Amino acid sequence: MKKKTQVSDVDTSRYDFYFDEEPKDMLKSGVTPEIIDEISKEKNDPEWMREFRQNALRIYNEMPTADWWPPLDGLDMSEIVTYIRSKVRMKNKWEDVPENIKNTFERLGIPQAERESLSGVGAQYDSELVYHNMREEARADGVVYMDIEGAMRDKRYEKMIRDYFMKLVPVDDHKFAALHAAVWSGGSFVYVPKGVHVEYPLQSYFRLNAMGAGQFEHTLIIVDEDAYLHFIEGCSAPKYYKASLHAGCVEIYVKKNATMRFSSIENWSKNMYNLNTKRAIVEEGGKIEWISGSFGSHTSSLYPMSILNGKGARAEFTSISFAGAGQNLDTGAKIIHAAPDTSSYMNTRSISKSGGINTFRSIVKVTKKARGSKSSVSCESLMLDSLSKSNTIPVMDVQTSFADVGHEAKIGRIGDDEIFYLTSRGLSEEEAKALIVRGFCDDVSKELPIEYAMEMNNLISMEMEGSIG
Amino acid sequence: MTKILQINDLFAGLEEKELLHGISLNIKPGETHILMGPNGAGKSTLGHVIMGNPSYEVTSGQILFEGEDITELSADKRAKKGIFLSFQSPIEVPGITLSNFLRSVIESNPDRHAEILNFKDRLEENMKVLKMDPKYAKRDLNVGFSGGEKKKAEILQLLMLNPKLAILDETDSGLDVDAMKTILSGVERFQKDKTRAMIIITHNTKILEKVHFDKIHVLVDGKIAKSGGAEIIDEINKSGFEGYLADKK
Numbered sequence: 060m061k062k063k064t065q066v067s068d069v070d071t072s073r074y075d076f077y078f079d080e081e082p083k084d085m086l087k088s089g090v091t092p093e094i095i096d097e098i099s100k101e102k103n104d105p106e107w108m109r110e111f112r113q114n115a116l117r118i119y120n121e122m123p124t125a126d127w128w129p130p131l132d133g134l135d136m137s138e139i140v141t142y143i144r145s146k147v148r149m150k151n152k153w154e155d156v157p158e159n160i161k162n163t164f165e166r167l168g169i170p171q172a173e174r175e176s177l178s179g180v181g182a183q184y185d186s187e188l189v190y191h192n193m194r195e196e197a198r199a200d201g202v203v204y205m206d207i208e209g210a211m212r213d214k215r216y217e218k219m220i221r222d223y224f225m226k227l228v229p230v231d232d233h234k235f236a237a238l239h240a241a242v243w244s245g246g247s248f249v250y251v252p253k254g255v256h257v258e259y260p261l262q263s264y265f266r267l268n269a270m271g272a273g274q275f276e277h278t279l280i281i282v283d284e285d286a287y288l289h290f291i292e293g294c295s296a297p298k299y300y301k302a303s304l305h306a307g308c309v310e311i312y313v314k315k316n317a318t319m320r321f322s323s324i325e326n327w328s329k330n331m332y333n334l335n336t337k338r339a340i341v342e343e344g345g346k347i348e349w350i351s352g353s354f355g356s357h358t359s360s361l362y363p364m365s366i367l368n369g370k371g372a373r374a375e376f377t378s379i380s381f382a383g384a385g386q387n388l389d390t391g392a393k394i395i396h397a398a399p400d401t402s403s404y405m406n407t408r409s410i411s412k413s414g415g416i417n418t419f420r421s422i423v424k425v426t427k428k429a430r431g432s433k434s435s436v437s438c439e440s441l442m443l444d445s446l447s448k449s450n451t452i453p454v455m456d457v458q459t460s461f462a463d464v465g466h467e468a469k470i471g472r473i474g475d476d477e478i479f480y481l482t483s484r485g486l487s488e489e490e491a492k493a494l495i496v497r498g499f500c501d502d503v504s505k506e507l508p509i510e511y512a513m514e515m516n517n518l519i520s521m522e523m524e525g526s527i528g
Numbered sequence: 529m530t531k532i533l534q535i536n537d538l539f540a541g542l543e544e545k546e547l548l549h550g551i552s553l554n555i556k557p558g559e560t561h562i563l564m565g566p567n568g569a570g571k572s573t574l575g576h577v578i579m580g581n582p583s584y585e586v587t588s589g590q591i592l593f594e595g596e597d598i599t600e601l602s603a604d605k606r607a608k609k610g611i612f613l614s615f616q617s618p619i620e621v622p623g624i625t626l627s628n629f630l631r632s633v634i635e636s637n638p639d640r641h642a643e644i645l646n647f648k649d650r651l652e653e654n655m656k657v658l659k660m661d662p663k664y665a666k667r668d669l670n671v672g673f674s675g676g677e678k679k680k681a682e683i684l685q686l687l688m689l690n691p692k693l694a695i696l697d698e699t700d701s702g703l704d705v706d707a708m709k710t711i712l713s714g715v716e717r718f719q720k721d722k723t724r725a726m727i728i729i730t731h732n733t734k735i736l737e738k739v740h741f742d743k744i745h746v747l748v749d750g751k752i753a754k755s756g757g758a759e760i761i762d763e764i765n766k767s768g769f770e771g772y773l774a775d776k777k
Binding site for chain 2: 475476477479480481482483484485486487488490491494495497498499500501
């Protein structure tokens with residue numbers, strides 16, 4: 060039986076389901092000092108964290124939204140519930156996770172992936188983690204992968220958290236970073252000791268099931284000298300008519316000669332405002348590889364930053380974004396070359412269809428110290444019809460003449476000639492478009508790990524069995 | 529015998545600009561018709577209109593394929609019925625190899641599934657006829673192919689898809705002597721099957737010395753100025769297309 064070949068809007072029905080559960084125990088909607096105080100109480104925050112949250116709230120209230128951001132008109136913060144009390148304590152066996160929540164993650168394929176191809180899994184449901192576990196091998200190597208709140212209360216890691224938490228992304232980075240700092244809840248802490256090569260990826264999955272709510276998880280990763288880690292982040296939510304908000308934060312520290320690969324697959328429902336912040340700092344000889352897919356959400360604003368802080372540090376950024384009807388995806392990457400002989404490589408593809416808007420922003424900054432650095436940026440956009448929009452906004456700030464910086468951008472619309480050529484051979488117009496889109500993404504999709512390729516299949520519902528590659 | 533192609537008083541053009549002013553044409557199985565004429569006469573337009581290029585609009589007249597009116601059919605449906613157009617400038621399609629492209633086109637037609645069984649052998653054989661390096665089968669469709677290789681790849685597609693009616697749009701232009709010879713051996717191979725038919729669009733009489741054909745039509749200013757046999761070649765060689773222009777006026 061042959062499947063239909065066409066470029067449909069990204070099919071989110073896979074994620075759009077909801078199992079009955081008891082009424083959720085939510086805090087009041089909105090963001091006030093009282094609500095923040097209640098979150099602190101719920102979490103039994105240490106004193107420094109209580110103060111940290113309240114201070115962040117003050118900053119949040121004072122800060123304007125950046126004027127270049129995509130419109131956030133549909134997001135009314137007084138309607139957003141920032142914290143949902145969890146009725147369950149975190150488990151490390153799926154059997155112990157309550158049935159409806161377990162079913163949700165089963166349906167998303169998380170436990171299966173854990174058995175087959177991962178070193179460890181964290182699963183967050185609304186505001187709190189419900190599951191965290193890691194393979195014995197990784198544990199034996201001294202790898203730490205646990206809920207970040209637990210780490211904060213654990214004597215062994217408390218200092219590490221204090222030293223690193225929101226140091227890379229300062230509270231006043233932007234308005235929603237401040238909001239995140241005030242109401243953050245859940246998320247994972249990862250520490251990979253010196254020289255440890257974590258064989259299989261770790262994956263944290265964030266599921267926001269409640270309506271009109273926000274998810275504000277914090278992921279903190281430290282990859283120590285000469286170590287290697289691949290971390291995968293997945294996100295989804297069922298679709299509601301009311302706006303939801305995701306303002307997570309990821310901070311990654313890549314130490315000397317370490318390598319970190321961070322893959323994220325965002326498939327939020329189309330009522331989601333995804334205002335996320337991700338940042339990595341890379342020391343001498345280290346490397347960060349970002350692989351990013353933005354398929355879902357109503358509005359996204361996401362620009363992972365890599366700070367190349369040590370000699371010879373490297374960053375690679377590979378991304379695909381697909382904006383369908385009603386979506387405004389404002390994505391990109393920032394790379395700061397702050398040390399000599401650093402290098403960066405950015406390769407992105409964006410596709411817009413049925414009136415979707417894609418904006419790609421890149422900033423490459425090469426400081427005076429970064430002599431001998433190299434940067435290459437290639438971004439391409441494809442519009443599948445005349446309703447859709449695509450913008451490319453590259454910024455380059457090069458402060459030394461001893462650097463090699465290149466930029467290449469292409470924006471195109473699928474041409475009538477291309478479609479006619481393919482249809483004249485017997486492919487339908489939709490099949491022809493799908494073929495062109497696949498070809499357009501080919502360079503980038505070759506670099507993707509298998510988990511991601513699956514999402515790509517979902518994106519371009521391609522059949523032509525046996526014809527790929 | 530039923531005609532493969534019958535065109536009745538066809539008027540067509542781009543938006544606001546009519547390019548074909550009443551073309552009629554009949555082609556029977558086993559026949560090869562040559563469409564000649566100066567640049568801008570509407571030769572390629574006619575080829576594209578027969579194939580169903582949506583950029584052109586048919587304002588009146590009919591195109592019948594095996595007796596069926598296909599004037600309103602989309603290009604892919606015409607292709608599935610058995611019409612093929614070899615492009616003057618084939619499009620580069622990254623992300624799919626020549627071989628996989630052909631395979632998926634054949635697979636997308638439920639009537640042709642049986643052809644998949646000996647697909648590989650046929651591909652190898654046809655590439656040999658066209659003196660194509662087998663490596664080209666594994667390369668992305670037309671991507672980085674030279675002009676000559678693109679033309680060969682078009683004829684390879686023709687042989688693999690084996691349509692009932694093949695239209696070659698200036699396939700001979702820009703080819704060196706050797707490439708021309710190779711392409712023509714592909715054309716001959718196609719012509720062997722007498723249930724098929726072919727239209728060769730060219731502005732050069734040279735190809736006519738080496739290819740079998742049944743009729744020549746001289747197209748000038750969107751109209752067929754003259755139809756006939758090989759004697760027309762001498763006329764054109766003597767006085768070019770000018771004579772037909774004068775005839776018309």
